[in-house]
Amino acid sequence: MSDSPKPVLEVENLSVRFPSQRGEVAVVDGLSFQLRAGESLVIAGESGSGKSMACRTLLGITPDSSRVDADRLDWKGQGLLALDRAGWNALRGAEIAMIFQDPAAALNPLITVETLISDAIRQHRGGTRAEVRARTIEALSRAGFPEPEFRMKAFPGELSGGLRQRVAIALALSCEPSLIIADEATTNLDVSIQAQIVELLRFLQADLGLALIFVTHDLGLAREIGGDLMVMYAGQAVEYGRVPEVLEDPCHPYTRGLLRSAPTMASDRNTPLQPIPGTAPRPGEAAGGAPFRARCPVAMERLCERENPGWTRVSDTHRVACHRFAAEGRGGVQ
Amino acid sequence: MTPIFEAIGVNRTFTLRRGGKVSRIRAVQDVSLQLDRGEIVGLVGESGSGKTTLSRIMIGIERADSGEIRYQGRAVEPKKGFAALRREVQYVFQDPYNALCPTMRIGDALAEPLIIHRIAGRAERKQRVERMLSMVGLHADIARRLPRQLSGGQRQRVNLARALMLEPKVLICDEIVSGLDVSVQAQVLQLLLGLQQELDLSMLFISHDLRVIKYLSQRVYVMYRGQVVEQGATEKVFSAPSHSYTQKLLHAIPGREYPVPAGAQGRSENAGGTG
Ligand SMILES: Nc1ncnc2c1ncn2[C@@H]1O[C@H](COP(=O)(O)OP(=O)(O)OP(=O)(O)O)[C@@H](O)[C@H]1O
Ligand SMILES: Nc1ncnc2c1ncn2[C@@H]1O[C@H](COP(=O)(O)OP(=O)(O)OP(=O)(O)O)[C@@H](O)[C@H]1O
Ligand SMILES: [Mg+2]
Ligand SMILES: [Mg+2]
Numbered sequence: 001m002s003d004s005p006k007p008v009l010e011v012e013n014l015s016v017r018f019p020s021q022r023g024e025v026a027v028v029d030g031l032s033f034q035l036r037a038g039e040s041l042v043i044a045g046e047s048g049s050g051k052s053m054a055c056r057t058l059l060g061i062t063p064d065s066s067r068v069d070a071d072r073l074d075w076k077g078q079g080l081l082a083l084d085r086a087g088w089n090a091l092r093g094a095e096i097a098m099i100f101q102d103p104a105a106a107l108n109p110l111i112t113v114e115t116l117i118s119d120a121i122r123q124h125r126g127g128t129r130a131e132v133r134a135r136t137i138e139a140l141s142r143a144g145f146p147e148p149e150f151r152m153k154a155f156p157g158e159l160s161g162g163l164r165q166r167v168a169i170a171l172a173l174s175c176e177p178s179l180i181i182a183d184e185a186t187t188n189l190d191v192s193i194q195a196q197i198v199e200l201l202r203f204l205q206a207d208l209g210l211a212l213i214f215v216t217h218d219l220g221l222a223r224e225i226g227g228d229l230m231v232m233y234a235g236q237a238v239e240y241g242r243v244p245e246v247l248e249d250p251c252h253p254y255t256r257g258l259l260r261s262a263p264t265m266a267s268d269r270n271t272p273l274q275p276i277p278g279t280a281p282r283p284g285e286a287a288g289g290a291p292f293r294a295r296c297p298v299a300m301e302r303l304c305e306r307e308n309p310g311w312t313r314v315s316d317t318h319r320v321a322c323h324r325f326a327a328e329g330r331g332g333v334q
Numbered sequence: 335m336t337p338i339f340e341a342i343g344v345n346r347t348f349t350l351r352r353g354g355k356v357s358r359i360r361a362v363q364d365v366s367l368q369l370d371r372g373e374i375v376g377l378v379g380e381s382g383s384g385k386t387t388l389s390r391i392m393i394g395i396e397r398a399d400s401g402e403i404r405y406q407g408r409a410v411e412p413k414k415g416f417a418a419l420r421r422e423v424q425y426v427f428q429d430p431y432n433a434l435c436p437t438m439r440i441g442d443a444l445a446e447p448l449i450i451h452r453i454a455g456r457a458e459r460k461q462r463v464e465r466m467l468s469m470v471g472l473h474a475d476i477a478r479r480l481p482r483q484l485s486g487g488q489r490q491r492v493n494l495a496r497a498l499m500l501e502p503k504v505l506i507c508d509e510i511v512s513g514l515d516v517s518v519q520a521q522v523l524q525l526l527l528g529l530q531q532e533l534d535l536s537m538l539f540i541s542h543d544l545r546v547i548k549y550l551s552q553r554v555y556v557m558y559r560g561q562v563v564e565q566g567a568t569e570k571v572f573s574a575p576s577h578s579y580t581q582k583l584l585h586a587i588p589g590r591e592y593p594v595p596a597g598a599q600g601r602s603e604n605a606g607g608t609g
Contacts, residue, residue, distance in 0.1 A: 045515060046515050047487030048485040051485075052485060102431045104429060146382070153352035154350060154352075158348070158350065162382055165381075184486065184512075187512035188509060190380050190542050191542060191583055191586040192380075192586040193380075198588075217516060220590065258517055261517040261519070261520040265544065268549060272527075275518070279468070280471070
């Protein structure tokens with residue numbers, strides 16, 4: 001690619017901490033990434049590794065008890081950490097929208113789908129009654145919501161899980177934001193509707209320069225989204241690269257373990273799946289050394305205990321945080 | 335053999351009345367489904383095709399317009415009959431967020447079914463809670479937390495743990511592994527297979543992930559617009575689907591056209607066992 005435009009999102013050394021019985025612990029620990037208009041970042045990783053919490057910092061909606069720090073957390077050059085309430089309100093929904101892992105959180109059970117989406121459109125984009133209605137219907141049908149003219153009169157409780165998820169997607173799309181954060185946004189959808197949503201997101205990226213953060217556990221789906229892939233473990237990024245690079249040439253022992261445990265259409269119960277042995281560390285427990293060390297088949301005794309591995313370059317676009325890889329290359333993590 | 339749990343000719347239509355207009359949604363149309371003892375049955379289908387509604391009818395928290403639910407060969411009476419099954423038939427909800435009481439600590443939520451059914455004293459309850467948490471890959475620490483202090487996948491596992499506390503005979507799981515990373519998912523799937531073998535647990539497993547269904551279930555039902563359009567041995571349905579919707583689903587599995595990553599498979603030696 002020729003000289004690329006400036007990133008719209010710049011994150012450096014982002015952390016989120018919570019008070020705990022063992023003192024303050026980080027659930028997001030030193031994340032750095034960038035995103036340009038039209039590009040996408042897929043975040044995958046361990047359950048509880050801080051994916052949702054990291055996303056929440058971009059909307060200023062981490063829990064009250066949390067402390068967010070970053071050397072830089074900039075949206076289009078503007079520092080997000082310094083924003084006041086009015087600043088956030090102008091940004092949320094209009095510039096940056098999030099599709100929550102928990103659609104129930106975004107959908108008020110007492111408000112119909114139509115009211116929910118048309119209120120958002122009125123607030124951020126304005127327009128006459130007829131225009132707002134037309135845009136509401138358009139947003140819903142783009143998200144694959146069936147018979148929107150009629151079914152938008154429904155309350156969330158009258159919809160199936162997947163229909164609720166499509167309402168949440170429509171809500172995020174409705175104000176034409178520049179960045180969409182999709183947190184497990186398609187997990188309740190059958191694969192054919194999932195494919196339709198992915199298609200739509202791709203179109204918005206190519207046509208309107210939408211930037212996308214896509215959190216998923218489905219590595220096949222990560223392939224379909226493309227762009228960069230960040231693999232997280234215990235609050236930290238352990239591998240980062242273009243999606244096909246990371247999935248075809250996984251260099252971190254955690255990424256490798258993850259790929260080994262995924263079922264495919266070829267697997268059946270006669271060849272048991274191989275989960276990574278052991279349990280994920282508690283928040284704070286992995287601090288200091290390499291976060292994956294306690295479960296890592298190739299951990300280096302002293303080094304991984306004591307020192308957090310920095311990034312090692314795999315290619316221009318691919319890096320890994322692993323002492324073993326740094327010392328011995330691919331042979332060491334096989 | 336009499337099926338342990340069975341739906342026969344179940345129908346459910348929802349009526350929506352808004353601004354003078356009335357519309358009917360035929361959520362479940364003449365659906366019959368059998369679950370044999372010790373069997374895992376998969377239920378897949380279009381989003382909105384009636385899977386959750388059917389399973390809610392089967393456990394008696396949603397009314398059927400017509401049709402019958404049988405448990406161990408006997409028709410279950412509305413209300414009373416279902417109340418009697420509450421211990422033996424457990425349901426894990428699709429939506430892990432609303433299933434837990436927001437002000438109750440996880441440990442108490444897990445111990446609650448034991449208290450209600452007067453099983454185990456205080457000390458043993460605590461032990462059982464910790465053992466169950468570790469079976470689903472969570473630390474005992476989680477017991478002190480509130481639901482909102484957990485990640486999505488952690489909450490999903492707490493819900494499963496809660497359903498398993500009473501060692502049910504039948505388990506209905508509605509989309510319970512979609513929010514888990516594939517390693518934890520593998521752990522949960524192995525756990526469920528283990529329970530099937532050890533406790534002769536029967537399971538109805540609803541999922542959009544055909545790879546998971548293929549791995550776990552012996553038979554599968556495919557629903558489309560409220561009806562069962564295809565059923566049979568999972569192997570057979572997935573290798574030679576007869577209904578066009580099943581074919582469409584199998585065609586849309588994400589990432590299916592990409593090769594399995596080289597370094598990811600093989601390596602049969604198990605690094606360090608499961609300790
Ligand atoms: N309010 C809170 N107080 C303390 N800890 C919290 C709170 N909310 C979340 N956590 C912890 O922070 C960590 C990160 O949570 P997060 O929701 O970001 O995980 P995640 O990567 O999105 O996981 P999943 O894939 O399961 O959704 C988890 O260990 C979780 O238990
Ligand atoms: N209480 C209700 N009132 C009106 N309509 C309802 C109600 N509950 C469900 N429906 C409708 O019935 C249909 C079937 O819903 P159901 O939740 O059973 O689908 P599902 O197969 O579980 O879908 P998903 O995969 O999206 O979870 C949907 O169109 C849904 O909107
Ligand atoms: Mg999450
Ligand atoms: Mg459902």
